Amino acid sequence: MTGTALEVAALGKKFGWRSRGWALRECTLRLPSGRVCALVGPNGAGKSTLLAHAAGLLAPTEGTISVLGTTPAAARERIAYVAQDKPLYPQLTVAETLRLGRDLNTRRWDAAVAERVVEEGDLNRNAKIRSLSGGQRTRVALALALGKRPELLLLDEPMADLDPLARHQLMGTLLADSAEHGTTVVMSSHVVAELEGSCDHLLLLGSGRVRLAGPLDEVLAAHTLVTGPAGDLAPHTVVESRTTGRQLTALIRPRGPVGGGWQTAEPTLEELILAHLRAPEAPALTIDDADGDADADRADDTDGAETRGAAV
Numbered sequence: 001m002t003g004t005a006l007e008v009a010a011l012g013k014k015f016g017w018r019s020r021g022w023a024l025r026e027c028t029l030r031l032p033s034g035r036v037c038a039l040v041g042p043n044g045a046g047k048s049t050l051l052a053h054a055a056g057l058l059a060p061t062e063g064t065i066s067v068l069g070t071t072p073a074a075a076r077e078r079i080a081y082v083a084q085d086k087p088l089y090p091q092l093t094v095a096e097t098l099r100l101g102r103d104l105n106t107r108r109w110d111a112a113v114a115e116r117v118v119e120e121g122d123l124n125r126n127a128k129i130r131s132l133s134g135g136q137r138t139r140v141a142l143a144l145a146l147g148k149r150p151e152l153l154l155l156d157e158p159m160a161d162l163d164p165l166a167r168h169q170l171m172g173t174l175l176a177d178s179a180e181h182g183t184t185v186v187m188s189s190h191v192v193a194e195l196e197g198s199c200d201h202l203l204l205l206g207s208g209r210v211r212l213a214g215p216l217d218e219v220l221a222a223h224t225l226v227t228g229p230a231g232d233l234a235p236h237t238v239v240e241s242r243t244t245g246r247q248l249t250a251l252i253r254p255r256g257p258v259g260g261g262w263q264t265a266e267p268t269l270e271e272l273i274l275a276h277l278r279a280p281e282a283p284a285l286t287i288d289d290a291d292g293d294a295d296a297d298r299a300d301d302t303d304g305a306e307t308r309g310a311a312v
């Protein structure tokens with residue numbers, strides 16, 4: 001699938017005139033269609049705020065956001081959004097909830113996938129939503145979202161209240177369905193294990209700003225874990241370094257070959273994310289997902305942030 005699912009330019013959000021800080025500030029990113037994007041960052045980083053903008057539920061204070069080539073409001077029919085608190089009508093039964101989903105989405109409703117998600121959870125279709133556990137409600141919310149047959153699926157910590165087995169099974173259904181239909185998925189999570197192996201794009205926010213963005217394999221490959229006797233790591237960009245005795249361990253962005261004396265390895269996703277969370281002042285890195293543009297050069301911005309790839 002080609003095209004852009006999500007494009008954000010200098011997006012800023014401030015809640016209320018009395019608010020001290022910005023929930024989002026100068027966020028710029030582009031997500032091509034068909035990607036499964038992990039949205040990570042510490043509490044309060046702005047993940048939910050970004051997803052709510054993409055869903056058309058919040059308006060930017062500054063900057064722009066476009067979804068599926070148009071405004072979030074105009075794309076609403078083609079988007080499914082599962083908010084953190086998964087709002088559903090408590091007085092309806094599971095069956096009535098699915099019927100409501102069908103009636104509200106007559107042109108796109110995929111009854112088969114919605115029914116399958118509910119059946120896989122062994123839910124009583126006549127049970128009222130208010131009688132369900134948190135995890136069971138999540139399953140109904142995901143059934144509604146997939147049944148809508150969206151082009152863009154926005155999930156705010158979707159698996160947080162599921163048991164490990166349900167999480168594994170629902171994630172499998174979600175990924176298989178998205179791959180089959182070319183759905184773009186943006187999924188926030190604090191559970192890195194949940195994202196590893198399922199996402200092909202990474203977006204790390206911190207203090208309302210983009211810290212890391214790009215195709216996951218390229219973002220990982222742009223970093224190296226080095227270990228060795230404490231020494232100078234210039235000219236490489238050091239994201240984070242720690243010294244134990246005389247041994248130094250650092251996550252760097254190499255600028256050229258890493259000299260002798262250092263043991264090197266590509267970081268895991270968890271090591272990459274943890275190092276950036278521990279080092280909130282490390283320069284940002286954006287790698288453009290340029291769909292086949294292998295000619296990625298690095299350029300340093302004036303504020304120390306790094307960008308690679310063609311401008312979009």
Ligand SMILES: Nc1ncnc2c1ncn2[C@@H]1O[C@H](COP(=O)(O)OP(=O)(O)OP(=O)(O)O)[C@@H](O)[C@H]1O
Binds near residue numbers: 022023047049
């Ligand atoms: N409706 C609101 N009114 C005022 N401030 C808000 C509102 N919603 C979010 N914020 C603030 O915006 C910032 C970003 O919040 P957001 O919920 O987007 O973070 P998050 O990354 O999703 O966090 P978490 O991982 O805890 O879910 C926080 O400082 C939060 O207090």
